[in-house]
Every structure is written in structure tokens, then in C-alpha cells.
Amino acid sequence: MTPPSGEGARSSGDLFAKFDPIIETRETLLARGVEDPFNLVMEKVLSPTRAICNGRDTILLGTYNYMGMTFDPDVIEAGKEALEQFGSGTTGSRVLNGTYQGHRECEEALREFYGMDHAMVFSTGYQANLGIISTIAGKGDYIVLDIDSHASIYDGCAMGKAEVVPFRHNDIEAMEKRLRRIPEDAGKLVILEGVYSMLGDVAPLKEMVAVAKKYGAMVLVDEAHSMGFIGKNGRGVAEEQGVIDDVDFIIGTFSKSVGTVGGFCVSNHPKFEILRLVCRPYVFTASLPPSVVATAATSIRKLMHGANKRAHLWENSKRLHAGLTGLGFKLGTDEPQSAIVAVIMPDLERGAMMWEALLKEGLYVNLARPPATPAGMTLLRCSLCAEHSTEEVETILAIFERAGKAVGIID
Structure with missing residues (x-):
């Protein structure tokens, strides 16, 4: 049987039909001569702040x-020493x-x-968010989360099948209203x-953690974009606002300040180690290569x-923010x-042109x-590096x- 082609192929049974609006938007941008902003190739990386892109020496302001x-x-x-001593991967x-x-040693660090x-x-x-969230909050439990939470957080909620209760971004009062309506004896x-x-x-963690504890909730904070940078010791916003000891779980990543790939969860919970046996994204995923850990x-120790x-x-950050504001952005x-x-x-359209x-x-x-x-915004997101010079x-x-x-x- 010859498969259908052309417009007739997009029937109600087309599994790709749901992507048509995105396909159309992309094709419209490319038809106007705009380079594909989601397919950039770095031909050579020169340093943490510069790379060769499309044959041009380019300042990197979007790498985290x-x-x-x-x-x-x-x-x-x-990394070189580990690669030589332990090989390229664990295969398990x-x-x-x-x-x-x-x-x-990485977990000890x-x-x-x-x-x-x-x-x-x-x-x-x-996988850290997917695994921890889906394992500790399941069917019959409640997850109260900021509506602007990362996709990995929402996916962890969906996988665990807990009841998800979102609240308006950074709104302490809205968060408390949600918690007040949840049964007192529920997880x-x-x-x-x-x-x-x-x-x-930045989130008002000090106030929010206090409200969460008032209603007997555990607290998980994702510090992916603050680890290494914010706080006296670089432990994140929870440290900066003085609530790190009140947080039950901190999730983070190695792909930002640490400079490689991987994720983690740290905790003081006395039963935490059981997660190694019951957390599916941990149990059923090959471990990171020795060179990566x-x-x-x-990096963490440094x-x-x-x-x-x-x-x-x-x-x-202050110089760039003030400068862009002064220019009228x-x-x-x-x-x-x-x-x-x-x-x-x-x-x-104008965001892509810019x-x-x-x-x-x-x-x-x-x-x-x-x-x-x-809020449906189009953004040019700049992420600064400690290696960017003033010049x-x-x-x-x-x-x-x-x-x-x-x-x-x-x-």
C-alpha cells in the first residue's frame, strides 16, 4: 500500500498534526531569510566566552x-586522567x-x-527533577508549585501522578491559599x-519556606541557575536568604556553573538513601562517564x-543590566x-531578526x-560568565x- 502524501497526509490520524503551528511559524521565519536560531553550530570553542560560529569569532552570552x-x-x-584510567563509559x-x-567522590564533593x-x-x-519529584510525591499526594516552574519539574509531577496545585509566580499569598485548602493529613x-x-x-524563598513549613509541607528548591554564584559560599538563593537548613531537597545541575553535564539532589533527610533503590530515572539510566564525574x-571543589x-x-551583571536599560531596552x-x-x-519575528x-x-x-x-513573551536571554572581561x-x-x-x- 502506498502511503499518502501531500496535504492529504495530514488527516485526523496524523500523529504530527499537533506540531503544525510550530512548523508553520518556523517555516515563515526561515522564508523571510532569518537564520534558524535553534540550529546554531559552534565550529570551534575558543574559551568560556568565545567561539567560532559561522566562521566568525563570536562572544558567547547564552551558554549558562x-x-x-x-x-x-x-x-x-x-577529566583526562579519569578517561585514561577508567575508560570512556561505565555501560551500566x-x-x-x-x-x-x-x-x-563527586557525591562527597x-x-x-x-x-x-x-x-x-x-x-x-x-533526570534529577524527574526522578526525585516523581518518587517522593505520588498518587494521593499534593505538589504546590510556582506556575513558572521548569519543564523538568512539571514532567516529574506528571510521572509521579500527584495532584498538582500551581500558584501565581512568586506570589506568597497565592501559595498560602493553595496550601490552606489541602487536607491537613495529606502528603x-x-x-x-x-x-x-x-x-x-529570584524567588522570595525565606517567606515561602516559612509558609510551607507552617502547613507541614516538605520543600524542594531547584538551584540550577544559582549554584556556584549566589550565596556567600555559592550554595544558591537558599543560602543567600538564610533558609538552606529548612529546605528538604536541593536539586541542581552540572551543566551550568559546574561546566559539564549531570544533575544531583542533596538532602539531610534520614531516609534519603532509599531513593537509590526506588527512583526509576536513577535505577534505569546508565551512569555518567568517569571523565565527566x-x-x-x-569543579565543585574549586x-x-x-x-x-x-x-x-x-x-x-550589574554593568550589562544598567547598560541595556540606558540604551532603552x-x-x-x-x-x-x-x-x-x-x-x-x-x-x-522581530526577536528572531534581532x-x-x-x-x-x-x-x-x-x-x-x-x-x-x-506570559507569551519573546526574550533574548543573556547569561553572563565570570570570565567575561569588562571590555x-x-x-x-x-x-x-x-x-x-x-x-x-x-x-
């Missing part, structure tokens, strides 16, 4: 490489043959970094993020002494709150669009000014 650890000599050397899960000495009793390393940050988990990745804004452990880098990153926050500075675009104009000038940022963004930040501002005027975003 907050602390610039990807080219740290000690980190690279640790953590509960079988996939736990090497390096995995234990995390326990030391956070000052907590338990640490569990996952193959990605996505309750409140999920928050230290820094929200789209706008770069070696680089992660080395981040413990990263005060100077943290201070410079804050300076970069509309930003996601009134003042710098993190290493993320989000520039709000009028719509997707993204392309920046790239042609030698600057890479993230183009973020609905449904990933809050590079000034160059970035000059590029934004030229591109913004060319596209008509600013006068």
Missing part, C-alpha cells in the same frame, strides 16, 4: 557557563556496575559543598526555584573558593538579580519563545545598540 569552568586547567586534567546503571570511585548528609548524582539535571511537597531561568528573577568533582569569580560576575527585571539578563522583544543581527555582529544570545516563556561587556553593549537600532527595537 556562569563560572567559566569549562576550560579550567585542573578540571580538564581531571548506578545500582549495577555503574558506580565507580569517581561517582562516590557535593556533600561537602552544601554541608549536607546525602548527595545523589543523576545523568542530567532534567505535601512545595517546589520552588532559586532563580527562574527565563527572566532571571571527575571534572564535576574537581567553586568552594570562588569568591573572587562570584564578585566579578555580579559586576558584569525593556528588561525582564527592574534590577539585576542573577547572572541572567532577559531582554523583552516586541514579538517573535537575534540574527546580534549574531552577524559577533554576539550569541538565546532566543526564547512561547510556550517556554512566561567584553562594553563590546556587548555596543553590539546591542547597533543591532537594536538596525532592527528598530530602540530609537
